[in-house]
Amino acid sequence: AQTVTQSQPEMSVQEAETVTLSCTYDTSESDYYLFWYKQPPSRQMILVIRQEAYKQQNATENRFSVNFQKAAKSFSLKISDSQLGDAAMYFCASSGGGADGLTFGKGTHLIIQP
């Protein structure tokens, strides 16, 4: 069984600043993947960034990057130069072997202050 924990129900950041969203996970799988999804208000869930557990290098997608600490089972998301369009619910998720669905955290509501 997998568990994903997001300890920050809500975060607020000034526009143009950097914010880090925390996520820890637990899994018995040796091969797994980690994801950050974004859900804007009243809009569809979209993938922000993905990390393969076997890769040591942290994934980066433009202003979004992760800090993947495998031993600590930590997978935080850093958003640089925050923009108003970044305001959303952010979900951390993990997947293991097979065709099973994703295991999600409870989400972090990110507020961008203009």
Add this chain to the structure above:
Amino acid sequence: DVKVTQSSRYLVKRTGEKVFLECVQDMDHENMFWYRQDPGLGLRLIYFSYDVKMKEKGDIPEGYSVSREKKERFSLILESASTNQTSMYLCASNPQGSYHNEQFFGPGTRLTVL
């Protein structure tokens, strides 16, 4: 462009009614998923299917059933709706063997059971 559609954005039903939530994807994906999203609980997997007529229980299948008669369509059925099934329901899909890849989500159906 990848597309997952759900039959209704908003639905209001009465206790005891039989409710059908429909999901269609146009990407020829083998895997399809139904999640339930509740504030403070994140997304929880109800059922998933990895092929036509195949189904597997997720983490919270009680009170729900599913149907997959065609590859592109995955239906969630509430046999006798109850007020505790008031929630946002999200459908997702991805290709076979790609558990490590992103899932593509529909816009969600917000169901209210009175």
